[in-house]
Amino acid sequence: MHWDIVTKNLWYLLWGTKSTLQIAGGVLIMGTILGFFLGLLRLSNNPLIGYPTRGVMEVTRGTPLIMQMFFIFFGLPALGLELPKYPAAVLAMTLFAGGNAAEIVRGAIQSLPKGQTEAAKSLGMNYSQTMTFVILPQAVRRMIPPMMGLFTTLIKDTSLAAIIGVFELTRATQETIERTFASFELYLTAAFIYFVICYPLSLLTQQAEKSLHAA
Amino acid sequence: MINVRDVYKSFGIVKALQGVTLFVNKGERVVIIGPSGSGKSTLLRCLNHLETIDSGTIIIDGTPLNDSKVNINKVRAEIGIVFQSFNLFPHLTALRNITLAQEKVRKRTKEEAERIARSLLEKVGIPEKANSYPAQLSGGQQQRVAIARALAMQPKIMLFDEPTSALDPEMIGEVLDVMKQLAREGMTMIVVSHEMGFAREVADRVIFMDEGRIVEEGPPKELFENPRQDRTKAFLSKIL
Amino acid sequence: MGYKLNFSVIWKNLPLLLKGAWLTVEVSTGAILVAILVGIVMGVAKTSRHQFLRFPAAWYVEAFRNTPLLIQIFLIYFGLPQIGLKLSPFMSGFAALVLYTGAYNTEVVRAGLEAIPKGQIEAARSLGFTEIQTIRYVIVPQAFRISLPALSNNFIALLKNSSLVSVIGMVELTFIGNDLTAWTFRAFEVYGAVTVLYLALVFSLSWILAIIERRIRLLI
Numbered sequence: 001m002h003w004d005i006v007t008k009n010l011w012y013l014l015w016g017t018k019s020t021l022q023i024a025g026g027v028l029i030m031g032t033i034l035g036f037f038l039g040l041l042r043l044s045n046n047p048l049i050g051y052p053t054r055g056v057m058e059v060t061r062g063t064p065l066i067m068q069m070f071f072i073f074f075g076l077p078a079l080g081l082e083l084p085k086y087p088a089a090v091l092a093m094t095l096f097a098g099g100n101a102a103e104i105v106r107g108a109i110q111s112l113p114k115g116q117t118e119a120a121k122s123l124g125m126n127y128s129q130t131m132t133f134v135i136l137p138q139a140v141r142r143m144i145p146p147m148m149g150l151f152t153t154l155i156k157d158t159s160l161a162a163i164i165g166v167f168e169l170t171r172a173t174q175e176t177i178e179r180t181f182a183s184f185e186l187y188l189t190a191a192f193i194y195f196v197i198c199y200p201l202s203l204l205t206q207q208a209e210k211s212l213h214a215a
Numbered sequence: 216m217i218n219v220r221d222v223y224k225s226f227g228i229v230k231a232l233q234g235v236t237l238f239v240n241k242g243e244r245v246v247i248i249g250p251s252g253s254g255k256s257t258l259l260r261c262l263n264h265l266e267t268i269d270s271g272t273i274i275i276d277g278t279p280l281n282d283s284k285v286n287i288n289k290v291r292a293e294i295g296i297v298f299q300s301f302n303l304f305p306h307l308t309a310l311r312n313i314t315l316a317q318e319k320v321r322k323r324t325k326e327e328a329e330r331i332a333r334s335l336l337e338k339v340g341i342p343e344k345a346n347s348y349p350a351q352l353s354g355g356q357q358q359r360v361a362i363a364r365a366l367a368m369q370p371k372i373m374l375f376d377e378p379t380s381a382l383d384p385e386m387i388g389e390v391l392d393v394m395k396q397l398a399r400e401g402m403t404m405i406v407v408s409h410e411m412g413f414a415r416e417v418a419d420r421v422i423f424m425d426e427g428r429i430v431e432e433g434p435p436k437e438l439f440e441n442p443r444q445d446r447t448k449a450f451l452s453k454i455l
Numbered sequence: 456m457g458y459k460l461n462f463s464v465i466w467k468n469l470p471l472l473l474k475g476a477w478l479t480v481e482v483s484t485g486a487i488l489v490a491i492l493v494g495i496v497m498g499v500a501k502t503s504r505h506q507f508l509r510f511p512a513a514w515y516v517e518a519f520r521n522t523p524l525l526i527q528i529f530l531i532y533f534g535l536p537q538i539g540l541k542l543s544p545f546m547s548g549f550a551a552l553v554l555y556t557g558a559y560n561t562e563v564v565r566a567g568l569e570a571i572p573k574g575q576i577e578a579a580r581s582l583g584f585t586e587i588q589t590i591r592y593v594i595v596p597q598a599f600r601i602s603l604p605a606l607s608n609n610f611i612a613l614l615k616n617s618s619l620v621s622v623i624g625m626v627e628l629t630f631i632g633n634d635l636t637a638w639t640f641r642a643f644e645v646y647g648a649v650t651v652l653y654l655a656l657v658f659s660l661s662w663i664l665a666i667i668e669r670r671i672r673l674l675i
């Protein structure tokens with residue numbers, strides 16, 4: 001075992017970690033915004049809007065993220081849309097996050113009792129008033145725990161961007177292994193860093209779920 | 216038949232039973248009343264060893280319950296209990312709910328168990344529901360299946376823990392009718408219930424419990440019309 | 456731009472792609488079966504009264520759920536040989552998929568066991584069932600029914616996750632897609648086709664699992 005290799009290269013791994021968090025955080029924000037749009041469109045009564053939205057959600061949620069990355073990075077240039085690896089990975093992850101966030105938004109809204117919408121309508125509120133003042137304030141509370149879960153997933157899935165060469169924690173680990181050959185120690189260290197970030201997040205998510213059920 | 220002597224039971228700091236002594240003879244029908252938290256359900260659950268007691272003795276049909284040598288499952292098979300929330304097995308049909316323990320605990324054949332189950336469903340008035348699942352039955356029907364399930368074990372004693380309090384008013388009658396019929400047949404019964412009409416008609420003895428103790432007991436007519444204790448009077452004035 | 460879409464490469468290589476899809480189905484089905492076993496054993500351990508069972512099960516779940524599957528695959532395939540445990544690409548990939556999915560299954564089984572109302576156990580015990588009989592006839596059938604939808608979801612997630620084992624050279628749909636791209640240079644068409652195949656697999660699997668769920672609901 002060569003744990004000294006780990007200590008010597010730790011700063012490099014942490015630099016990768018910073019990149020991992022930046023990508024995951026940025027994707028979470030963009031994905032949530034996209035998710036709200038898709039989720040609300042998905043609930044539309046107009047089938048010309050509802051069905052296509054559903055299609056987009058099914059594709060992003062029903063195929064492996066790595067395939068979406070390959071398609072965007074390697075496949076899209078055929079249509080003249082050549083993206084560098086970093087934007088390609090971020091675009092793929094944002095679509096993936098958007099599809100999943102949309103499902104969270106849809107689920108949260110539909111989990112509210114129908115009586116809430118009926119009560120709001122009976123008071124004379126229109127669609128956007130009902131959404132803004134009655135439905136969304138309640139639904140957003142229900143979205144928080146699964147959105148936190150999505151964030152944990154995104155941090156873990158950022159590792160996939162390494163496969164198309166994006167610099168983040170997994171890529172930093174691979175590069176260090178190429179120089180030092182200490183794959184066991186370094187992968188274990190990377191796993192440990194991911195764990196140190198994701199485990200508290202999981203605990204927080206559980207906490208949020210509990211307080212939601214208690215309320 | 217049932218011999219409860221100086222039983223204490225607490226849950227943490229909550230003292231549920233504080234020295235309860237009670238004798239019930241074979242064939243006797245006892246109704247226990249009292250405010251919530253008075254320990255009446257706890258007492259019933261102790262009789263079936265669903266709760267273990269802290270001190271005192273419970274002897275059922277000559278068998279002490281808190282004796283480690285006693286096979287508690289054998290004793291339990293002799294005591295039927297009907298719960299407030301029915302507790303039917305949701306993954307089994309009404310018929311299967313009634314036959315399962317007969318086959319696995321009483322070791323009866325499938326045919327015999329089914330014959331008994333069908334005759335009991337007849338007795339509780341819903342023979343046509345044999346193949347329905349609990350979710351397809353009304354509360355009253357579920358509770359009648361639960362009674363049939365307990366009776367199928369041919370118990371010597373039947374315990375009822377507020378059997379009608381989770382039911383809609385129009386379903387209470389059908390469950391009480393089944394219980395009255397059982398009483399007429401001479402079953403030893405202990406019933407926790409606030410159905411005063413039932414108590415008046417069926418009970419040999421009514422027991423009023425409060426704060427983990429038996430406050431007063433006597434024949435229903437006497438206890439309802441001339442309660443001696445103030446606490447009994449106060450309670451009865453609220454519910455009668 | 457000089458690139459012209461040409462889907463004939465897909466039709467010509469369709470048997471190969473379909474074979475890849477079938478391999479993905481095989482690998483996922485094998486892995487989910489083992490992972491369900493893992494989930495049952497660890498789930499029971501996690502609800503155990505004994506700390507020495509509960510503790511390792513809890514840490515197994517947390518360790519494998521809070522690290523990326525890709526890192527687990529790399530650690531098993533590249534890392535373990537360094538401490539003397541060399542596994543083939545297939546065994547490494549399979550082991551990683553089983554361990555990762557097993558951790559999620561453990562949580563499902565635990566939740567299923569805990570979702571059974573206390574009254575069910577009391578009703579069973581009051582009828583004279585022993586502890587073993589109560590587990591066998593009352594708890595397990597109900598826990599299984601409660602867990603089934605979540606286990607199905609884990610199966611579908613596993614099918615998608617199995618694409619990652621291609622990076623260590625385990626042959627399945629994604630691997631064949633990469634291979635085909637490498638010698639036809641038709642990334643758009645090939646990855647498009649592979650995406651459609653995954654979608655078809657996920658849809659058919661959801662459909663089959665929904666039927667199985669209904670059947671089992673009727674059976675037990």
